[in-house]
Amino acid sequence: METVTITMKNAPALYLEADNVSPDAFAGKKAAQIAELSVHEGNTTSTLGKYFDVSGDAGATAADTKVVVRGDVKKVKYLGFKMTAGELVIEGTADQYVGAWMKGGKILAKGDIGAFAATAMKGGELTVEGNAGNYLGAAYRGDWRGMSGGKILVKGNAGSDIGMYMLGGEIIVNGNADVHVMTHAEGGKTIIKGNAASKLGGQMVEGTIFVFGSIEVMMPGFKPNGEVELEVDGTKAKFAHFIGDMGERHKKKKGVVVYGNLYKKI
Amino acid sequence: MTKKITDVICPFCGTLCDDVEVVVSDDGKQLLEVYNACVIGTEKFLHSQAKDRVTRPRLRQDDGSWKEISYDDAVEYSAQMLAKAKKPMLFGWSSTNCEAQSVGNEIAELSRACCDNTAATCHGTTLIAVQDIGLPTCTLGEVKNRADRIIFWGCNPAHAHPRHMSRYSIFPRGFFTGKGQMSRKLIVVDPRVTDTAKMADVHLQVEQGRDYELLDALRVAFKGEWLPDVVAGIPAEKIREAADMMKSGRFGIIFFGMGVTQSLSKNHNIDEAIAVTKDLNEYTKFSIMPMRGHYNVTGSGEVFAWQFGFPFSVDLTRGFARYNPGDTSTIDLLVRGELDAMFTIGSDPGAHFPISAVKPIANMPSVCVDPHLTPTTGVSKLHVPVAFNGVEVGGNCYRMDNVPIDCRKVVEPPEGMLTDEQFLIKVRDRLKQLKGVA
Numbered sequence: 001m002e003t004v005t006i007t008m009k010n011a012p013a014l015y016l017e018a019d020n021v022s023p024d025a026f027a028g029k030k031a032a033q034i035a036e037l038s039v040h041e042g043n044t045t046s047t048l049g050k051y052f053d054v055s056g057d058a059g060a061t062a063a064d065t066k067v068v069v070r071g072d073v074k075k076v077k078y079l080g081f082k083m084t085a086g087e088l089v090i091e092g093t094a095d096q097y098v099g100a101w102m103k104g105g106k107i108l109a110k111g112d113i114g115a116f117a118a119t120a121m122k123g124g125e126l127t128v129e130g131n132a133g134n135y136l137g138a139a140y141r142g143d144w145r146g147m148s149g150g151k152i153l154v155k156g157n158a159g160s161d162i163g164m165y166m167l168g169g170e171i172i173v174n175g176n177a178d179v180h181v182m183t184h185a186e187g188g189k190t191i192i193k194g195n196a197a198s199k200l201g202g203q204m205v206e207g208t209i210f211v212f213g214s215i216e217v218m219m220p221g222f223k224p225n226g227e228v229e230l231e232v233d234g235t236k237a238k239f240a241h242f243i244g245d246m247g248e249r250h251k252k253k254k255g256v257v258v259y260g261n262l263y264k265k266i
Numbered sequence: 267m268t269k270k271i272t273d274v275i276c277p278f279c280g281t282l283c284d285d286v287e288v289v290v291s292d293d294g295k296q297l298l299e300v301y302n303a304c305v306i307g308t309e310k311f312l313h314s315q316a317k318d319r320v321t322r323p324r325l326r327q328d329d330g331s332w333k334e335i336s337y338d339d340a341v342e343y344s345a346q347m348l349a350k351a352k353k354p355m356l357f358g359w360s361s362t363n364c365e366a367q368s369v370g371n372e373i374a375e376l377s378r379a380c381c382d383n384t385a386a387t388c389h390g391t392t393l394i395a396v397q398d399i400g401l402p403t404c405t406l407g408e409v410k411n412r413a414d415r416i417i418f419w420g421c422n423p424a425h426a427h428p429r430h431m432s433r434y435s436i437f438p439r440g441f442f443t444g445k446g447q448m449s450r451k452l453i454v455v456d457p458r459v460t461d462t463a464k465m466a467d468v469h470l471q472v473e474q475g476r477d478y479e480l481l482d483a484l485r486v487a488f489k490g491e492w493l494p495d496v497v498a499g500i501p502a503e504k505i506r507e508a509a510d511m512m513k514s515g516r517f518g519i520i521f522f523g524m525g526v527t528q529s530l531s532k533n534h535n536i537d538e539a540i541a542v543t544k545d546l547n548e549y550t551k552f553s554i555m556p557m558r559g560h561y562n563v564t565g566s567g568e569v570f571a572w573q574f575g576f577p578f579s580v581d582l583t584r585g586f587a588r589y590n591p592g593d594t595s596t597i598d599l600l601v602r603g604e605l606d607a608m609f610t611i612g613s614d615p616g617a618h619f620p621i622s623a624v625k626p627i628a629n630m631p632s633v634c635v636d637p638h639l640t641p642t643t644g645v646s647k648l649h650v651p652v653a654f655n656g657v658e659v660g661g662n663c664y665r666m667d668n669v670p671i672d673c674r675k676v677v678e679p680p681e682g683m684l685t686d687e688q689f690l691i692k693v694r695d696r697l698k699q700l701k702g703v704a
Contacts, residue, residue, distance in 0.1 A: 013352075013606070014352055014353050014603070014604055014605075014606060015602070015604050017584075040583070040584060041352060042351070042352030042353030042583050042606070043352055043353065043377075043378035043379075043582075043583040043584070043585075044352055096593055097593075115592055115593070116590070116592070116593065134592065135592070140590070141394065141397065141589060141590050141591065142394075142397040142398065144398070179530065179531065180531070180534060183534060183537075184398075184537075198479075199478055199479070199531060199534070202478060202482060202534060202538065203482075203534075203537070203538065203541065217476070217479065218494070219479060219482055220479055220482050220483040220486060220493055220494055220497040221482045221483070221485070221486050221491075223491065223492045245482065246486045246489065246491040246492070247482050247483075247484075247485025247486045247488075247489065247491075247541075247545075248485070248541075
């Protein structure tokens, strides 16, 4: 695997839309060609090389390419946009839309990431060592298809609206999550190892939420359904089981109504 | 001699009362009296006659003082600002007519700007929810003639839309509601005991920020499922009682305001309220309607949606329309430091935005087009006073139920003053020259 390193040298005055920073866009290109790829600051279009030093040539395909992003990218959006293979390592904190619409490959963000990360993600892995913003793995505005595959691991805390309209895949948050988890979800799984705020699983049709810590306020649409012994992400424990959202529509599978599940560790 | 003009439209709130009468002097230059309007609407008409009104554009000098300049100089400043900026914002549009809004959209496209209206701090969350799950709605005429279950959720029309209740929602005697107030049941959901709540048959005093839970509980109650003993500070029996009252009506309507759109859960509150409406249609006929604030904020959403495909928070910087509130919404853009020029028209962000979003306006090239002196003119570099919309110039506007109504001109503006549309056309034409597309 070939490695391309891009290092911020001239920080933008406003914010930078770097939707070409991905193994897919870099694949098959020499460092000089990569520096010619377009980036956008407001309504102006210029080259990646104006803002970043580019070193190393990319592999022949996305799968053979690893991209390392260095320097201050707090004001850079769309890193890893629509990537399908290969690797992306962001060494600092990045802004919105990290790994948005990603289909494959791996992203490792060593700092925090902004809102709308992994929007409508279909596959691959996103690991965040810091905190994630709002709308992690959610649907784009007005779309009813959120994250449908892949895996997200946030080692810090996550913001609000994670997994909105989720259809599949898995989100693990080691820290706490803010309000609205898996709203409108029709599948998928979210594990919150810290505490959750409120409005978990509102309007949820199907899917599963695990909470290891406390839940500030439960949704009234989640009905107690006994206790179960489960092994979740390597932890064996007893969980209180709730089904819901009872106010929402639910499908029948093989003649049985399927509800969303909420498990809270006891 | 004076003249009385009837059937005047009030350009204050989204109720757009169309039965106002005004008395003007014989030469049509002075507005003397206003009848039928509420106290806020009356003030809006009479304020145009203020003796200390600013009638020429003013540019702020280095020492902070204002210098009077010509409209042509103001056009030049605005066009140059928009031509140079990398990410300008054209904000406001809610207190101007659709004609001016449409010219504004041409300017936005020429300068590849972001454009947004006051829904960003108001019913924008409603528009997000509508895009997510749709909107079963109706017109205010249907409410007047048919509705026998009225729900005011997180809004206080007694103060914010003073004539709404007498014209449409509670008191009027309609075709199927001949007994007026006697034929209607009123449910108010509000954490405070407002003047609207005092008139309610049922007041659900919801805990602050728990509207989403209460709406969900209503949906559970419609289906007769299990409920916890207390939800959002309200006992389950009271929720079931309210649910039965809603189901038993012939025609119901949910009116909602800022109490739900801008409190915790925001768009999700509306999303769930629309789902409540949808559920109720399995038992009876039910509709839902946002209580829009500025008189033509609805029109601004219509014009944006018609021309760009999205109703607010549109980003044209890449040459095509994008929309994602949180990224492309004005307050977020200002607070995050994403903008480098601000053009405000028909709105007062200086009074309504958080201070962290107002400070950046003071530190960038900025224009405020407004007939009044406002906190926004106070922080802007250029203040362009214009004729009062709906008083000194007519134009199209949309009522809160999306009914288009033509406003009427009732009095002449002070000599030599431009209207919003006239000023914007000059800016557009100058911008075309600067961009080399004239």
